[in-house]
Amino acid sequence: MDTISTPAGEVVDALGGSAIYGALSGSYFCPVKIVGVLGTDFPVSGLELLQQHGVNLDGLDFKEGKTFRWSGKYHNWNKAETLNTELNVFADFAPLLPCSYKTCNSLLLANIHPELQLQVLKQIETGAHLACDTMNYWINRCPEEVSKVVSRVDVVFMNEDEVKAFTGRTDIFSAAREILSLGPQWVIVKRGEYGSVALSKNEMYFAPAYPVKNVKDPTGAGDCFAGAFMAYLSNCKELKRACIKNAVLYGTVLASMNVQDFSVNGIIGRNKAQIDADKELLIRWTN
């Protein structure tokens, strides 16, 4: 649950968190299953919203106590200042996957401690497309564990600062090559308002950001990108460039929808036709 202040306004104890942003975004492309822990103060309306989006909640753990809370303030649109983090019931969370989750087509390890990401990876049966997100906090504090996760997934999501911090390189292209040498098939370098670049050993794909008139709240944009991306990939057998391109474009569209409103309000109740229309515009603007 997030308390967020941006130049466009603020919200208190609003629905948030990587898993929820990712699940709602992904729900437009495949049935989504979510793993996480909630306190008893989590609003029932949040669970109803996930269910309306067809999200399977079997992997949610409900614990006596308060839900994880984050509070941040955006002075500009690029970076939030963290005002407060309360782990609460998340403090001793150990992700345990229901049996029905272990044979998924596509797994997104959203941004948490890399040790927890590794615990989830151990529970997944082979055959799924695996992806991880992370953040500078983990890259700085436990780089070896992040490397371990990176070496075991097919797709890595990082922003420009993160690929540079993780590799010590000063340009994103040599940084991406170094990450690819650890094992992943694709690195997706996110560049905020400048879009993203998907890189594999032999291929590259540049996508612009979808132009947004009034940004209200950038929180969760990366999670929405990754959620839509991986949910779309659940329909692809191999991670060929054409699939990655579509995944990037859908990720871009959902991220742009997300930043136009606070909390998850930008990504709920959308329809697939609208999403496809935005994706077609992105293609038109780059062709």
Place this chain on the structure above:
Amino acid sequence: MDTISTPAGEVVDALGGSAIYGALSGSYFCPVKIVGVLGTDFPVSGLELLQQHGVNLDGLDFKEGKTFRWSGKYHNWNKAETLNTELNVFADFAPLLPCSYKTCNSLLLANIHPELQLQVLKQIETGAHLACDTMNYWINRCPEEVSKVVSRVDVVFMNEDEVKAFTGRTDIFSAAREILSLGPQWVIVKRGEYGSVALSKNEMYFAPAYPVKNVKDPTGAGDCFAGAFMAYLSNCKELKRACIKNAVLYGTVLASMNVQDFSVNGIIGRNKAQIDADKELLIRWTN
């Protein structure tokens, strides 16, 4: 003549200036004619180089005295700190076009005082594609004159900071719309390492930057972009989106070649096949 220091090295009294960067870049796409003033200290080798590139020098004015000099230092790759500017023979320059220049297909008003740009515009016969570049220095000091130039050209080249400063808007898309309302058909917003966006009233085209491993000297990148862009357009009757797209891509390729070496060394002695191959890669990476 430029004296430049970057994290990759330095050069003293090297060939430079918007007109020279633009002319050499443009020379790969059409015969170029150049207008400007030089002091008697200007090296003959510089004139030879322009002639080797087929550049017509009839519009060059040679004056007793020293050539214009600029000296700058790049602490990072995005922005130069001006250490020194000596106007020298440029101080009382009034551009006078030879008769053979007045019926060109394509005119680039490179970055100088907007009053001088207006003087050139008055000498051009109708029918040419007209474009202007500028910089924050002029936008801040003589915004009305810049507006006058902008309202009389077909294509405006500005970077992100410049479109924002010129319009007072905080996002490039509404800034571009405001600039278009003054008259131009296209605004080309340059975003450095993030590429560029071409915008008209009803169309948009996003291009990435060409990835460069070792940047040595960013000086003149914008001039190379604009020079290649306008020289390519001299072959186009109307400024349709397909022409603008090609112009942007050629501009991008020449700008990327330029930053890989000091002074004009990155853009001389190239061949068209190499330029076309780089352009095709840009298309492949965005398709």
